[in-house]
Amino acid sequence: MLDTAQAVLTEDIRFPSGPHQLSARLYLPVTEPQAAVVLHSATGVPRDYYQHFARWLAAERGMACLTYDYRDFGHSLKGPLQAARATMADWALIDMPAARAEMRRRYPDAQQWSIGHSVGGMLGPIQPDIDQIDRMICVCAGPVTVSDHPWPYRALALLFWYGHAPLAVKALGYLPGKALGFGADLPASVYWQWRRWCTAPRNYLPEIGVTLPEARWAQSETPVDLFSFEDDDLVPSNAVWRLADLYGPNAHRHLLSPGEFGLSKVGHIGAFARRSAAVWPRLIA
DSSP: OEETTTTEEEEEEEEEETTEEEEEEEEEESSOOSEEEEEEOOTTOOGGGGHHHHHHHHHHHOOEEEEEOOTTSGGGOOSOGGGOOOOHHHIIIIIHHHHHHHHHHHOTTSEEEEEEETHHHHTGGGOTTGGGOSEEEEESOOOOOGGGSOTTHHHHHHHHHHSHHHHHHHHHSEEOHHHHTSSSOEEHHHHHHHHHHHTSTTTTGGGBTTTBOOOOGGGOOOOEEEEEETTOSSSOHHHHHHHHHHHOTTOEEEEEOGGGGTOSOOTTTGGGSGGGGGGHHHHHO
């Protein structure tokens, strides 16, 4: 389908990730793209949330952009959510590389960019295909733990991990995110792994080389930029810099203020909202 107003082609596709087929949408410029971008979503954020940013990349920067939903979530969910068995590790170690493989297959001559929002960048240093990424951009991504959150947000996080949410997951067999005000329903297996990591002193880091692969990014020459926003209470900058340490000494750290862009707030999710379009050139500069 061609959006004549912005000269952007869109195509709905499915691509394989292990035994799963993931639902995706491609945003394409009318000319041959010089860069192929995979946009990896934050936890519980559907692919369509990123449509305005993806359309801007295609229309204004001439880049192809793939948005998709992880297995057992959003358009990629097949069957009842209670039967889902996906974990965050599955999303990061299988689905994200599969999405990049799809873009390499379609655009073998283009630069291969990976943009990860929150969990979309959090496990980048341990992914298996880092040698095939030309540029990594992480936005509001870091191995956060409860003690990182400022008050009063920390109280909400404690409630989410120790209060009504785990009780609901046990009762229903999935996280009723919509009912709890989280925004999206998630598989129980995703919630439990997420909970284990976010309530541990160092999140998933002690599992590297044990239940998770070794971190190899520090030996890579692939450039990586990590962006943190001053008003992000969910993944504050100290957690983002913890991830930067894992990416290695060549990782570039950027602490941004909403006021720099004429915005009153950005927070954890807002960087990719249409109202935050002033931020977008900075993220890909």
